Amino acid sequence: MKSITELYRTLLRTYGKQNWWPAETPFEVCVGAILTQNTNWNNVEKAIENLKRENLLTPEKIISCPDEKLQKLIRPAGFFKQKSSYLKNLSKFIVEEGGIENLKTQETGTLRKRLLNIKGVGKETADSILLYALDKPSFVVDTYTKRLFYRLRIVNKENVSYEELKSSVENTFPPEKENLEIYKEFHALIVRHAKERCRKTPICRSCPLEKKCLACATIMKP
Ligand code: SF4
Incomplete structure (x- = not known):
């Protein structure tokens, strides 16, 4: 899978809105x-x-x-x-x-x-x-993002820097107010997907990305 937009849409369709961050203030x-x-x-x-x-x-x-x-x-x-x-x-x-x-x-x-x-x-x-x-459009990257983007070959190396990963999303969805909700949801969806399916040892069988995941065929699965 090469398209970040397609990834976002697939995760949203699969898991629905996450409404992050879980906090009162x-x-x-x-x-x-x-x-x-x-x-x-x-x-x-x-x-x-x-x-x-x-x-x-x-x-x-x-x-x-x-x-x-x-x-x-x-x-x-x-x-x-x-x-x-x-x-x-x-x-x-x-x-x-x-x-x-x-x-x-x-x-x-x-x-x-x-x-x-x-x-x-x-x-x-x-x-x-x-x-x-603060409701500022600044995309959050974490180890889950790194792992998923490499497994999907959105990036070609495992050790891509934080700023490169952040830019890959911000180049697709520019950091403007209109993309604020996408940024919030996308990060939350990546975390959800990494916890439920794309774990260290992934559960690929039920993954909505399986057909487009280049890593899936080559990594150990339960
Ligand atoms: S197919 Fe497997 S490795 Fe690929 S994104 Fe889904 S869970 Fe992760």
Whole structure:
């Protein structure tokens, strides 16, 4: 399969709309984007529940929360010492910028660079915040995207850079407001597909992409 548009349409037809990100507020998206680094979503949910129970899901409250308390609350998400300082760094940035609504008024590329300057915010985290918290058309790439795009030979090498993968989607669907929902859905659909079928050891038999997947015939399947 060579067409990104065809991939998006097939995934949407198969799984339907995913309506991501699972969060009640934009700040909760920001917190989730940090906490989900190197762990699975079930662990993130437990940490977020702890923060909600303590009524801490605002940047001001995260900043003023004692380190030890914050670390204890987010412990289920792992790397809790690192992540608690990352949450504080991001919260300080949001407060200094005058809040989430003010951030939304900034130009996407400039804001992305500024987010990437925050310790603890890498490319995937920055793009998740831009896309799902700030409604900016910035496509999110993850290891699932990398694996799927290579298996479908949308890209020809396994070790394609983050920016190359991001550009491959953004060249197909330009980063404009009209494609915002496509960006949100496409990333969520890739995650769903990778978890349900295109796993490390894929389940190709029931895959809607099987006939067009060049990798399918050559990889081990259960
Ligand atoms: S056919 Fe198999 S390898 Fe190809 S996309 Fe589907 S699950 Fe992944």
